[in-house]
Amino acid sequence: MLPVTNVFPKLLTDKLTVKYGEKVGVENISIKFFDSKVTALIGPSGCGKSTYLRSLNRMNDFIPNVKITGKVLFSGQDIYDSSIDPALLRRHIGMVFQKPNPFPKTIFENIAWGPKRAKFAKTEIPQLIEDSLRQAALWDEVKDRLHTSALGLSGGQQQRLCIARAIAMRPSVLLMDEPCSALDPIATSRIEDLIQTLKEKYTIVIVTHNMQQAARVSDITAFFLNGKLVESGETKQIFTLPKEIETENYLTGKFG
Amino acid sequence: MKGLENTQSFALKRSLSSPSNSLSENIFKGLLYVATSVSVVTTIGIVVVLLSEAIQFFKEISFVEFFTGTQWTPLIEPKHFGILPLVCGTLLVGVGASLIAVPVGVASALFLSEYVRGSLRTILKSTLEVLAGIPTVVYGYLAITFVTPQLQQFIPNLEVFNALSAAIVVGIMIIPTISSVSQDAFEAVPRELRDAAYGLGGRKHQVAMTVVFPAALSGFVASVILGFSRAIGETMAVTLAAGSTPKLSFNPLQSIQTMTSYIVQVSLGDTPAGTIEYRSIFVVGLTLFSMTLISNLIAQWFSRRFQERYL
Amino acid sequence: MQRKFSFEALFVKYCGVAAVVFSLGCLIVLLTVIFINGIPGLRLDFLTHFPSRFPAQAGIFSALIGTFWILVMTALFSIPLGVMTGIYLEELAKDNWVKRLIQVNIANLSGVPSVVYGILGLAVFVRFLGFDRSILSGALTMSLLILPIIIIATTEAIRAVPLSIRLAAFGVGASPRQVIWYHVLPEAMPGILTGVVLALSRAIGESAPLIMIGALSFVAFVPHHPLDSFTVLSIQIFNWVSRPQEAFHALASSAIVVLLGITLSMNVLAIYLRTRFVQRRGGD
Structure with missing residues (x-):
């Protein structure tokens, strides 16, 4: 038994099941996510880890016929309750996507757009942009061309811009859906470093198909297989002493 | 919790x-x-x-008289309301136009999709579409002032107003409808299908005729029906060129009347609402509307069948 | 390896060449005939005079002004309605039978003959609503006629906007309206504009529906008000062509040069917008 502490999960799912029509995406998943921790969701492709991630800030709403049962609690509130405005929710639970997807606008506008819609004070925005870009380790590279198109940046820079865009909303949770899968190794290692510094301020959930990456960046790991959660726990324990045979098979490369 | x-x-x-x-x-x-x-x-x-x-x-007017009567003379005594002459005139123009537009449209579509690449294809396609962008009254003008006089040199007994020149200009007008819808269908045939045929040593014309065309057949059928439906709904060119004498005859050298030109003819005069003449344009309109609606639904069915297979 | 000569191969290829040449030939003949007959009569007087029983004095002034009125008012009604319908269908409508029914309905409306829209306009706008044979009736009828074209162009343009842009915007907490207004519409704008320009050029060339609602063909005054009666270029042309005298045919060809000048330049503008749009998409 873990000692009872004063640490409550920022976000948790309780017996969460996501279905597309009749097809089950994930089934009966219960995980808790804590402040200042990076949680990695790993598993072979098609195991439902991205589906699960998108259900944490209701990005699944845009998929037709999606059906959700079970609960997702964010700071104690059920995010699928009809009284919740999903747009407000997403301001607190930001997301970084698999492929860099900057708006076809300037670098400045990319970051400023969200805060403007959320009615952040106008005078605050230039500082906010600098802070976000600094946190995303992009400031020095783009400070002289803030008003040029974001599409002129390299893939790795675009992805860091997307991270800056997400953290400019001052979210408390950051969801990352295979953020490095479209990037080269150098860009990948920069983003991994970035995750380490960001975790001081945010609850981070990252989906990755790369086990080494999960081992490097995460504190807690959850292993998904065929839409089910096989096991979750401290990353060190999962990678050294997995409890389940499926986890061990996956980690030793027997399948996946 | x-x-x-x-x-x-x-x-x-x-x-x-x-x-x-x-x-x-x-x-x-x-x-x-x-x-x-x-x-x-x-x-x-x-x-x-x-x-x-x-x-x-x-x-x-009874249904029987309307659908089986062979005379349409609503504006002169004795009045007859048999729609067959108008349907006949309409079909004469529609079929005649299709005889021109279908071969030309499908041949250029197949040529553009299989033989022409890159920007030349875009330029040619856009230029052909200009034919569809020309106002229909202009086609009517051409039929009267150019096509009919030219044809009369070869066909002396061609009347001043005749179904033939109306069909010719309407045919030219609907070429882009047929070629552009067909071309989209041909281009949507998957590459793998073509590659497989080329892999077996097929040559371009064989691939075009025995692979692409059959694969896109339902898309082609849809384009023909759409073109036909446009032709029978065409108004101004037909009103100007084909005349206004309803006839139950398939002789294209004579003056005839289509459903659309009858509707225009009545509305050009000052026919008071509530009279049988006024109501007759609604009945003719309803007949025309039903014919085009059925054509369009059939065309949509064909093109959906095509899309389900390949898109 | 040398290719064997094949008659069949040449035949298939040259049928295609012949078809394209035939179509282009028709276009060239058509334009040549019109320009040869029409250019001589195209003087400044022709543009500034009212129609007349005497061919030498007749002009298209009132028709030009009428065409302009119809163009502006049709744009005013049809663009917002068409674009909003397109947005609804692509961005908000749930994928169910209602949406499919509306889509089938719009596809069918785009195939309804223009003269049937004329009958509708006559019964509803002219008689039932009492707008009489006015510009308003004409513009409303024309708007319904071109609405399907604008809707279809809008839905296609919106469908081409990548999903990733929408997700990015939703991801920073935007509402559906904000995503559409700030991201989807600006990206879809060139495609929408192409469709709008093509639709409006169709409205300028159409005459059957306006004849149905009784647009006068002899208008010797300039309309000042949406409820004034009017004529347009295409009706003026119809009127002149249907007279037997050669002199009026010559007037018709001059008027056609003006009408074609307007509609063809709109077509060229639309094609330009579309190719620019395609290039930009391809270049991303």
Whole structure:
């Protein structure tokens, strides 16, 4: 038994099941996510880890016929309750996507757009942009061309811009859906470093198909297989002493 | 679930100031609903308007006379209301136009999709589409002032107003409809199918004729029906060129009358509402509307069949 | 390896060449005939005079002004309605039978003959609503006629906007309206504009529906008000062509040069917008 502490999960799912029509995406998943921790969701492709991630800030709403049962609690509130405005929710639970997807606008506008819609004070925005870009380790590279198109940046820079865009909303949770899968190794290692510094301020959930990456960046790991959660726990324990045979098979490369 | 409440709280509830629920959001959605309903109301309007006058019409004229009568003389005594001559004239122009437009349209579509690449293809396709962008009254002018006089040199007994030149200009007008819809269908045939045929040593014309064309057959059929439906609904060119003498005859050298040109003829005169002549344009309109609607539904069925297979 | 000569191969290829040459030939002949007959009569007087029983004095002034009125008012009604319907269908409508029914309905409306829209306009706008034979009736009828073209162009343009842009915007907490207004519409704008320009050029060339609602063909005054009666270029042309005298045919060809000048330049503008749009998409 873990000692009872004063640490409550920022976000948790309780017996969460996501279905597309009749097809089950994930089934009966219960995980808790804590402040200042990076949680990695790993598993072979098609195991439902991205589906699960998108259900944490209701990005699944845009998929037709999606059906959700079970609960997702964010700071104690059920995010699928009809009284919740999903747009407000997403301001607190930001997301970084698999492929860099900057708006076809300037670098400045990319970051400023969200805060403007959320009615952040106008005078605050230039500082906010600098802070976000600094946190995303992009400031020095783009400070002289803030008003040029974001599409002129390299893939790795675009992805860091997307991270800056997400953290400019001052979210408390950051969801990352295979953020490095479209990037080269150098860009990948920069983003991994970035995750380490960001975790001081945010609850981070990252989906990755790369086990080494999960081992490097995460504190807690959850292993998904065929839409089910096989096991979750401290990353060190999962990678050294997995409890389940499926986890061990996956980690030793027997399948996946 | 005890003890899971977090001390930090976030305002996530919907309210009049929350983004997805604000007043501007709801006004925006409301406007979209209203706008969309206009197209639905339009269809209902067409059906109601045509039917309500048609019902009045059929109180005076029997179905049998209307559908089997061989004379259409609503404006002169003795009045006859048999629609067959108008249908006949309409079909004469529609079929004649298709005889020109189908071979030309499908041959250029196959040529553009299989033999021409890159920007030349775009340029040629756009240029052909100009034919469809020319106002129909211009085609009518050409039929009268150019096509008919030229044809009369070869066909001395061609009347001044005749179905032939109307069919020719309407045929030219619908070439782009047929070629562009067919071309889209040919281009949508998957590459792998072509590659497989080339891999077996097929040559370009063999691949085009035995692989691409059969694969896109239902798309091609859809284009022909759409073109035909446009031809029978065509108004101005036919009104100017084909004349206004309804005849139950398939001789293209004579003056005839189509359903559309009858409708225009009546509305050019000052026919008071409520008379049988006034109502007759609604009945003819209803007949035309039904014919084009059925054609369009069939064309959609074919093109959906094509899309389900390949897209 | 040398290719064997094949008659069949040449035949298939040259049938295609012949078809394209035939179509282009028709276009060239058509334009040549019109320009040869029409250019001589195209003087400044022709543009500034009212129609007349005497061919030498007749002009298209009132028709030009009428065409302009119809163009502006049709744009005013049809663009917002068409674009909003397109947005609804692509962005908000749930994928169910209602949406499919509306889509089938719009596809069918785009195939309804223009003269049937004329009958609708006559019964509803002219008689039932009492707008009489006015510009308003004409513009409303024309708007319904071109609405399907604008809707279809809008839905296609919106469908081409990548999903990733929408997700990015939703991801920072935007509402559906904000995503559409700030991201989807600006990206879809070139495609929408192409469709709008093509639709409006169709409205300028159409005459059957306006004849149905009784647009006068002899208008010797300039309309000042949406409820004034009017004529347009295409009706003026119809009127002149249907007279037997050669002199009026010559007037018709001059008027056609003006009409074609307007509609063809709109077509060229639309094609330009579309190719620019395609290039930009391809270049991303």
